[in-house]
Amino acid sequence: MRALLFILICIRTVFANDVALESAIFNKVIIAVTTKEYPEVYIYKENKALEQFPGKLKIVNSCKEADIVIITTLKNLPEACKEKILFGTRYSHLRDNRVVGAFFWQKGRPNILFYKRRLERYNIKLDASFDKYIEK
Amino acid sequence: MxxxxxxxxxxxxxxxxxxxxxxxxxxxxxxxxxxxxxxxxxxxxxxxxxxxxxxxxxxxxxxxxxxxxxxxxxxxxxxxxxxxxxxxxxxxxxxxxxxxxxxxxxxxxxxxxxxxxxxxxxxxxxxxxxxxxxxxxxxxxxxxxxxxxxxxxxxxxxxxxxxxxxxxxxxxxxxxxxxxxxIVNILNPIETIFFYISFFMFIMLLLAYILVYLYYKTRKKALVDSLTHVYNRQYLSEFLETTSLQNYYLMMIDLDNFKLVNDNYGHDVGDDVLVAVVKEIKSNIRHEDILIRFGGEEFILLVDKKESKESIRVAERIRKAIMNLDIESRNNKINMTLSIGVNPFPYSAKNIEEAIKIADEQLYIAKSSGRNRVEIFDEAKKYESEASNRISDIRFAIDEGGIKCAFQPIFHAKTNEIRKYEMLLRMMNKEGKIIPPNNFLPSIRHTQVYISLTAIVLEKGVQTLQKRPDVHLSINLDIQDILNEDILELLRLTFKGNKELAKRVTIEILEHEEITNFEIISQSISKLKELGLLIALDDFGSGYANFRYMINLDIDILKIDGSIIKNVDKDKTAYNIIKAIVSFGKSMNMKIVAEHIETKEEYETVIALGVDYLQGYYLGRPEFEI
Incomplete structure (x- = not known):
């Protein structure tokens, strides 16, 4: 899995800025979670990286259409979104059991974290490269 | 270097x-x-x-x-x-x-x-x-x-x-x-300064080399003839700054009758012929040999002595190659020949001009001997020192328009009216000084430059005649000139089919060497007369001239030598000679001209003796405009 992180960090150098790198990591993670080549994503409320560089992610305007919801806050989360897979952008988002995982920056390093039970709840199976990021 | x-x-x-x-x-x-x-x-x-x-x-x-x-x-x-x-x-x-x-x-x-x-x-x-x-x-x-x-x-x-x-x-x-x-913030300004200095110097270096490249590219253009892509005359002087002629044979190459190609087929074909000839010459020489376009159809070839121990082999090879070359241009098939004058010892000459003059003299001999020939300078012959300086002056004058013609009036003795003008050649040298012909003509007499000079005089004469329909001109030629095929051809091309113009021209013939073959001279004079030209015998009574000319040659006018006219009023012998010449000339139906009249006494005496025309400073000096 270190290889994955290394690749992602390398992408950062190629992509030249944090925003592009963040988008690349989101793409990698969201595609793995949804197992779709072009997943539909609803962003609550905003994410500059994905809005600027969506990559293979299709940004939709409502939770109803979305395969997954990327949250930047849990405050006032629309009801329709609560039924969807939630993916956090802060470590603190993981305190909410509905959030299956998160990608966030800490100490200048990219961090990815999933909880095994939450993944199982949504019947999400990630490939072995994500094992290091899955907490029991 | x-x-x-x-x-x-x-x-x-x-x-x-x-x-x-x-x-x-x-x-x-x-x-x-x-x-x-x-x-x-x-x-x-x-x-x-x-x-x-x-x-x-x-x-x-x-x-x-x-x-x-x-x-x-x-x-x-x-x-x-x-x-x-x-x-x-x-x-x-x-x-x-x-x-x-x-x-x-x-x-x-x-x-x-x-x-x-x-x-x-x-x-x-x-x-x-x-x-x-x-x-x-x-x-x-x-x-x-x-x-x-x-x-x-x-x-x-x-x-x-x-x-x-x-x-x-x-x-x-x-x-x-x-x-x-x-740390970076502290060091960055210094680093930036060093970077910009290095960058600036690098750009300077780049620019400098671009400039050098462009300079040499332009320079190369200036040294190469645009038509034939061989070196031009400018290159020769640059080449000699760094190289000695010790290891070279110097050859002067001239295409025979090239003017006819231009006249008959046009200049485009002429250019094609030059290009084809140059290509053929180049295929018969080595990379080390240097071919230079010296003038219109005139080339200088410096042959590296390593190629051949004998220069004749190279020259002959080139001559034969051109002779056998079929040149095709614009649906015309043209065969050319060339004449080559070789100076195998150019380093013995004082300077390049003298070395070229030697080759040019050989070229002249090759041309005079029937063309399509190679003539090689004999080592035993001595170099004429003065000539080399003259030849460079003349070439310079030709290129820079320094060849001038003065016109001295010739008066009718009875009416005292101007009947014609004698064209007198003058050359302006590099310093702007006017040089009389006696100071430079003898040294170039047997060279191609002399023929170029003759062509210029004829051209100026024709221009004057066309501009002034009332004027009659006398043009001086050496007796050898009218034996030279190139000059005869020049006269033919100038006056053939234009008898009206020819009738207003007198060719004044002057002899420098004793001529024995009167028959050939007579034939040449006949050819000139056929063109409509009048023939005068100049400086009669001096040098080699004798009465046999008058008997054998079809002369129209006799010009009595100035040395006899001088003091004719006081010198009884001179008086009697002129009297005899006048009497003899009249019996042969010739007109008599007394030249070099400088005093009133001389003027009155020659009139009394019955000469037909008068010329001299007393009556009128040569002027550049008439």
Whole structure:
């Protein structure tokens, strides 16, 4: 899995800025979670990286259409979104059991974290490269 | 070879300064990196020393179950975290303690990071981005890594906490770029100055070489003939600045009757012929040999002596090659010949002009002897010293329009009206001084330059006749000239089919050498008369001229030599000679001209003797305009 992180960090150098790198990591993670080549994503409320560089992610305007919801806050989360897979952008988002995982920056390093039970709840199976990021 | 100051600057000074400035720049970069390295090592050692003391105190106070203790006792965690925070300082941005769980994942035990948003929770997973953590666990030695992939971090230290020979946790310290940035901010202006100096010098160097390239490209253009792509005359002088003629044969090559090609087929075909001939010559010489277009259809060939011990072989090879060459141009098939004059010892000449003159004289002989020939200079012959200087002056005058014609009036003795003008050749040399023909004509008489000069005089004469329909002109030619096929051809081309113009021209023939073959001269004179030209015998009564001319040649006018006219009023012998000439001329139905009349007495005496025409300073001086 270190290889994955290394690749992602390398992408950062190629992509030249944090925003592009963040988008690349989101793409990698969201595609793995949804197992779709072009997943539909609803962003609550905003994410500059994905809005600027969506990559293979299709940004939709409502939770109803979305395969997954990327949250930047849990405050006032629309009801329709609560039924969807939630993916956090802060470590603190993981305190909410509905959030299956998160990608966030800490100490200048990219961090990815999933909880095994939450993944199982949504019947999400990630490939072995994500094992290091899955907490029991 | 002369090395100019600008060449030294371009070739040595600018590159040296550029290299020096680049060396300084790279040395500076290297010095900067060394400074960073020293500072980095110093910071690391400082921090490691603190960690060592911290770990020693832990060893005293805690056992190898430290991780469990911290996890189970928030108070201990808080206390240790506070102690850890004391070690942080300004240079370390993140300071934390990790442990490795049963799955091999690293988790936070303590985090003394000041920024709450960056602070991790107890037991939170830590995603490792390098091997230092694992290595620290394995080797029990502290590890350092440069964080090249992470933008905000500079250096990370992983310091293992070893208790009872067992690594129970690792202290992590992330140095930020703050220190680095501070140093960079100090050094950057100096680095920038060095960079711009190096960059500027590099650009200067680049520009200098571009300029040199363009200069030599333009220069090459200036030295190469645009039509034939062989060198031009300018190249010859440049070539001789650096090279001796010691190793070369000098050949003067001239295409026979090339003017006819131009006249009959047009200049485009003429150009094609020149190109084809040059191509053929080049295919018969080596790369070391130098072919130069010297004039219209005139070339100089410098043949490297290494090629052949005998220059005749090379010259003959070229002559035969051209003779056998079928030139096709614009649906015309043309065969050309050329004549070659060879100077096998050009280095013996005082200068290049003299060496060329020797070859030119041989070329003249080749032409006079029927063309399509090679004539080689005999070593035994002596060089005429003065001639070389003259020939360069004349070539210069021809090129620069310094060939002038003065017109001296010839008066009718009875009516005192101007009947014609004698064209007198003058040359303006490089200094602007007017040179009379006697000072330069003898030295070039047997060269192609002489023919060029004759062509110029004829052209000027025709222009004057066309401009002034009332004027009759006398043009001087040497008796040898009318035997020269090139000059005869020139006259034919000028006056054939234009009898009205020819009728207003008298060719004054002057002899410099005794002529024995009157039959050939007579034939030439007949040819001129057929064109409609009048023939006068100049300087009669002096030199080799004798009455036999009058008997054998069809002469229209006799011009009595000036030396006899001088003092005719006082010299009885001269008086009697003129009287006899006048009497004899009249009996032969010739007109008599008395020239060089300088006094009133001379004027009156020759009128009394019955001459038909008068000429001299007393009556009218030569003028450039009529």
């Amino acid at each position: 002369k090395i100019s100051r600008s060449f030294i600057i371009l070739a040595f000074v600018i590159p040296l300064v550029t290299i020096a400035s680049m060396v300084i720049y790279f040395e500076f970069i290297e010095a900067k990196e060394s400074v960073f390295k020293i500072i980095k090592e110093h910071l690391i050692m400082q921090k490691v020393s603190l960690f060592q003391k911290y770990v020693e105190s832990m060893e005293k106070n805690y056992g190898d179950n430290l991780a469990e203790l911290i996890i189970d006792n928030p108070n201990i965690a808080y206390e240790l975290e506070s102690d850890l925070a004391l070690l942080q300082g300004d240079d370390v941005k993140y300071l934390y303690m990790l442990y490795r769980d049963e799955d091999g994942k690293y988790r936070y035990l303590l985090d003394a990071t000041k920024d709450e948003n960056e602070r991790a929770f107890l037991n939170q997973k830590f995603d490792t981005e390098s091997d230092i953590w694992q290595t620290a666990y394995k080797t029990k030695q502290y590890q350092v890594t440069q964080q090249n992939a992470l933008e905000t971090l500079w250096v990370t230290i992983a310091y293992p906490i070893v208790i009872n020979q067992k690594v129970i946790a690792v202290l992590g310290a992330d140095f930020t770029y703050d220190v680095y940035t501070q």
